[in-house]
Amino acid sequence: MRDAQHEPGALLYDPATDKVGEYQDRSGPYAMLRPVGGGREWQADPATLRPATTEQRLSAGVRAANRRARTDAPFMVGIGTPRPPALEPDCAECEDLGSRRESARAAHDWSAETDANVLLRSHRRERHE
Template sequence: MTADHRPAPAIGQTVRDTHHNRLGIVTDHLGPYLRLRPLTGGREWDADPEDTEPLSPPEALRARVAEVNARSRKPRPSG
């Protein structure tokens, strides 16, 4: 449990890491920390559960749609 008595987020849950100001998906619980992966994939990072807030389903959906839209705007390599 975290300081405000919330259970730690479950694996697969989308959270906001308030310390790093990033969104991530919980991939593991390592000792006292959470392992988070960026929504678009990439390098994972550790976060203190006390510095995370779960996103509601609508917030998580908006964040994922925004990531997909941002990727679609990037130029594609020709070839």
């Protein structure tokens, strides 16, 4: 049963958790909310929910952006994370793969950046070691 007061995607403030969530749907007597930017849904009492204020919406968006920056950025090298392979000077294939990697980084295409690094590591093992 859909809540007549709330449309899917509406940002609502849940006073029980002091959080802003994106309304998903009803589940039995509960409203289902998801954190702004994604994450695990939680159940809320639909009678206590209210539209989020502009300040609350902005704050939730900033928290989501900060969370993405900490978790999605490939340049955040952690323990056990291999460093990107270096290019060999005067090697056309290394230069091509390095260019692919830089283009992927500029486009924020982390998958393509990883692919270029894998190909570059393989090329370095076969030709330069």
